Amino acid sequence: MGLFVPALNGMAEMDGSMMASETMASGAETLLRALVAQGVDVIFGYPGGAVLPIYDALFQQDAIRHVLVRHEQAAVHAAEGYARSTGRVGVVLVTSGPGATNAVTGLVDALMDSIPLVCLTGQVPTHLIGNDAFQEADTTGITRQATKHNYLVKQSADLARVVHEAFHVARTGRPGPVLVDLPKDILINPAPYAEPSAAPHASYRPRTTPDPARIAQAVALLKRSERPIVYTGGGVINAGPEAAKLLLEFVRLTGFPCTSTLMGLGAYPASDPQFLGMLGMHGTYEANMVMHDTDVMLNMGARFDDRVTGRLNAFSPGSKKIHADIDPSSINKSVTVDCAIIGDAAETLRALITAWKQDTTPQNRDALAKWWQQIDFWRSKNSLRYTQSRDAGSVIKPQYAIEQLYKATRGRETFVTTEVGQHQMWAAQYFRFDKPNHWLTSGGLGTMGYGLPAAMGVQVAHPDALVIDIAGEASILMNIQEMGTLAQYRLPVKIFILNNQYMGMVRQWQELLHGNRYSESYSAALPDFVKLAESFHAVGLRAETVDDLDRVIAEMLAVDRPVIADICVDQKENVYPMIPSGAAHNEMLLGPEHKAESGGYTGNSVTDEGMVLI
Amino acid sequence: MRSATISVLVENESGVLARVIGLFSGRGYNIDSLTVAPVERDQRQSRITIVTSGTEMVIEQIKAQLGRLVPVYRVLDLSREGPHLARELALIKVVGSGEARQEALRLAEAFRARVIDASTESFVFELTGASDKLDAFLDLMRPLGLAEVSRTGVAAIARGRSTIT
Ligand SMILES: Cc1ncc(C[n+]2csc(CCOP(=O)(O)OP(=O)(O)O)c2C)c(N)n1
Ligand SMILES: [Mg+2]
Numbered sequence: 001m002g003l004f005v006p007a008l009n010g011m012a013e014m015d016g017s018m019m020a021s022e023t024m025a026s027g028a029e030t031l032l033r034a035l036v037a038q039g040v041d042v043i044f045g046y047p048g049g050a051v052l053p054i055y056d057a058l059f060q061q062d063a064i065r066h067v068l069v070r071h072e073q074a075a076v077h078a079a080e081g082y083a084r085s086t087g088r089v090g091v092v093l094v095t096s097g098p099g100a101t102n103a104v105t106g107l108v109d110a111l112m113d114s115i116p117l118v119c120l121t122g123q124v125p126t127h128l129i130g131n132d133a134f135q136e137a138d139t140t141g142i143t144r145q146a147t148k149h150n151y152l153v154k155q156s157a158d159l160a161r162v163v164h165e166a167f168h169v170a171r172t173g174r175p176g177p178v179l180v181d182l183p184k185d186i187l188i189n190p191a192p193y194a195e196p197s198a199a200p201h202a203s204y205r206p207r208t209t210p211d212p213a214r215i216a217q218a219v220a221l222l223k224r225s226e227r228p229i230v231y232t233g234g235g236v237i238n239a240g241p242e243a244a245k246l247l248l249e250f251v252r253l254t255g256f257p258c259t260s261t262l263m264g265l266g267a268y269p270a271s272d273p274q275f276l277g278m279l280g281m282h283g284t285y286e287a288n289m290v291m292h293d294t295d296v297m298l299n300m301g302a303r304f305d306d307r308v309t310g311r312l313n314a315f316s317p318g319s320k321k322i323h324a325d326i327d328p329s330s331i332n333k334s335v336t337v338d339c340a341i342i343g344d345a346a347e348t349l350r351a352l353i354t355a356w357k358q359d360t361t362p363q364n365r366d367a368l369a370k371w372w373q374q375i376d377f378w379r380s381k382n383s384l385r386y387t388q389s390r391d392a393g394s395v396i397k398p399q400y401a402i403e404q405l406y407k408a409t410r411g412r413e414t415f416v417t418t419e420v421g422q423h424q425m426w427a428a429q430y431f432r433f434d435k436p437n438h439w440l441t442s443g444g445l446g447t448m449g450y451g452l453p454a455a456m457g458v459q460v461a462h463p464d465a466l467v468i469d470i471a472g473e474a475s476i477l478m479n480i481q482e483m484g485t486l487a488q489y490r491l492p493v494k495i496f497i498l499n500n501q502y503m504g505m506v507r508q509w510q511e512l513l514h515g516n517r518y519s520e521s522y523s524a525a526l527p528d529f530v531k532l533a534e535s536f537h538a539v540g541l542r543a544e545t546v547d548d549l550d551r552v553i554a555e556m557l558a559v560d561r562p563v564i565a566d567i568c569v570d571q572k573e574n575v576y577p578m579i580p581s582g583a584a585h586n587e588m589l590l591g592p593e594h595k596a597e598s599g600g601y602t603g604n605s606v607t608d609e610g611m612v613l614i
Numbered sequence: 615m616r617s618a619t620i621s622v623l624v625e626n627e628s629g630v631l632a633r634v635i636g637l638f639s640g641r642g643y644n645i646d647s648l649t650v651a652p653v654e655r656d657q658r659q660s661r662i663t664i665v666t667s668g669t670e671m672v673i674e675q676i677k678a679q680l681g682r683l684v685p686v687y688r689v690l691d692l693s694r695e696g697p698h699l700a701r702e703l704a705l706i707k708v709v710g711s712g713e714a715r716q717e718a719l720r721l722a723e724a725f726r727a728r729v730i731d732a733s734t735e736s737f738v739f740e741l742t743g744a745s746d747k748l749d750a751f752l753d754l755m756r757p758l759g760l761a762e763v764s765r766t767g768v769a770a771i772a773r774g775r776s777t778i779t
Contacts (some may be wrong), residue, residue: 144633145640149684153627169684203625203687331679332671 048095050122081457097135112444148176210343234263235301238607271307314584419475449478710759
């Protein structure tokens with residue numbers, strides 16, 4: 001909108017290192033200048049014809065580091081890992097056509113989990129667009145529903161403004177991936193630079209400050225509650241560490257129990273007694289029973305996802321629901337709520353704390369004490385219980401492997417990523433996260449192959465931290481080529497494979513829903529992961545029985561190189577507790593350990609309606 | 615279920631209509647009618663009018679989802695914002711002769727449809743009005759030789775002083 005600074009003004013302030021002094025910078029140089037202005041220090045990318053001008057400009061500067069991945073999908077997940085673990089915008093650079101289409105899975109992954117990214121894609125020159133030119137794809141068309149927003153830069157004068165705007169859109173409001181498609185002529189031709197505009201965007205103005213009236217209404221409901229619950233999600237993580245601090249303050253202030261979605265783990269410290277563990281399909285018994293029986297629920301930055309609610313018409317039937325979310329479209333999408341608060345999670349929590357203190361209504365402490373008694377009873381079921389035999393030669397239980405890993409990592413700055421499947425759920429259940437931004441998993445899309453590249457991105461951002469990808473033997477093969485990236489950049493990521501020789505989550509559903517017909521879910525012809533690690537210049541380790549486990553974990557943590565630890569675990573283990581699709585929270589299945597108890601394991605109790613759900 | 619007439623003021627940039635339509639198809643919302651054209655002298659803003667139907671919860675979702683699109687300035691549910699006017703234009707070709715032809719012309723006059731083209735065996739009528747008026751006219755023309763219809767979809771605006779901006 002004509003807000004860019006005229007070219008010559010911009011030129012006067014340029015530092016000579018990046019571009020020639022008399023001529024206007026090329027589009028590629030202007031692009032890099034805009035990236036630097038946005039605070040970008042690293043890009044995850046893969047070159048190709050359409051983006052060669054950018055690679056040429058990258059070669060001639062050293063403000064921005066480029067990490068060369070082995071597949072464009074991995075570049076996006078790596079940028080997600082970088083973004084999620086730092087709170088900054090992750091940046092991806094790929095070429096036109098196949099480069100862009102390979103990135104699509106990562107973009108949808110970031111969209112579903114609200115991860116701020118800017119993905120730069122090359123495009124054929126403007127005059128060839130629409131001609132089925134070599135490596136042309138309709139990238140903005142393909143990614144329209146895969147991004148929060150996307151742009152095709154058709155005029156050099158728009159380039160700098162669009163790049164700045166892309167970062168603004170990616171990181172504000174509900175964060176998400178933004179794609180900028182860059183035709184090759186735009187990259188080559190001169191393009192004027194413009195500083196980021198301070199003026200608000202014409203049409204995009206997300207609301208971050210909550211309505212005080214709604215805050216008062218929420219506090220009134222919460223003060224009068226007898227069986228309250230705070231249910232938190234990824235929105236608290238996205239709002240930054242300040243939001244997590246305020247969450248702790250609020251929960252302590254009120255004395256309420258707190259549960260979290262898969263995406264929200266770490267926002268509230270898992271080792272705190274007021275934390276009930278994860279809720280939902282594989283959540284703890286106490287978290288789900290609380291959700292079912294609560295009278296006032298405060299949803300902070302979660303979205304009533306179907307993995308969390310179970311059967312909708314049986315979801316928390318007697319409760320008043322307060323929903324705080326930055327995205328108005330999350331409100332009343334699947335669950336109708338009584339009090340909607342639109343705003344940033346940190347601002348909302350701050351307002352709730354202030355209003356709670358100002359509201360003179362006394363809290364019903366007796367009712368709350370009774371509620372905690374009930375919760376302690378549910379807790380005493382110990383729904384995550386399992387039995388690990390210590391006899392020599394015993395098979396390793398996957399839950400035990402995670403617990404031992406967790407113990408061995410105490411005291412170290414540890415980030416955990418996962419792939420998708422049973423191992424992901426066990427990681428969520430048995431690894432305890434006390435800080436936000438240290439747990440990275442593909443929640444909304446459930447993308448196998450996410451964990452290794454995401455861990456790569458985390459390690460790039462945190463070179464001295466311990467970064468572990470808790471993986472399955474099937475998922476890890478989806479982006480195994482990234483072992484090459486780990487080697488090239490000496491990223492000492494630890495890949496901890498819970499090798500059950502099955503697509504375990506698929507096998508579990510086939511056992512419970514499809515009469516034990518294990519159709520195509522056996523991981524046949526697996527590679528020797530130890531040799532595979534070695535061929536990629538990494539360390540390979542294997543634990544075959546319980547006797548090996550602690551030694552392998554210790555060795556893995558001791559080396560300052562990438563490691564694949566192949567942990568051979570019980571092939572028949574299932575993830576419990578489980579709310580089968582189509583069931584209510586209070587109809588959850590407990591594991592075989594609880595067979596003897598009432599309300600326990602009932603085997604094939606999935607309803608017909610449940611069958612069609614996934 | 616109810617019908618909603620939603621006005622959306624958008625930045626007039628390439629792809630904006632695809633974003634709106636993609637949102638409806640991707641999320642399984644109905645589009646009963648859709649119109650779009652620039653409404654500012656400088657062509658910077660366009661107004662999209664969508665007639666849709668769904669449960670109250672779905673219509674609220676549609677509005678929230680539209681509001682989330684980056685180039686969207688404003689979303690207005692005209693059917694909820696007090697009285698509004700909604701008009702559609704149709705070009706209607708009726709082919710026939712004899713008594714049917716005379717009857718078509720008489721009905722067209724009653725509906726204030728204009729004859730904008732005529733041959734010895736056909737008329738093209740131009741009719742403006744609320745969608746149900748157009749529907750009623752088309753029903754009457756069907757037995758009289760209705761051959762072809764082109765409709766614009768609904769353009770809508772609030773009554774009185776209030777505006778979308
Ligand atoms: C890209 C992709 N394809 C398919 C699936 C469906 N899926 C979910 S879990 C799973 C099996 C994962 O197996 P593994 O990595 O061995 O993990 P496990 O469940 O055994 O721990 C599959 C195929 C998916 N989530 N992502
Ligand atoms: Mg497996």
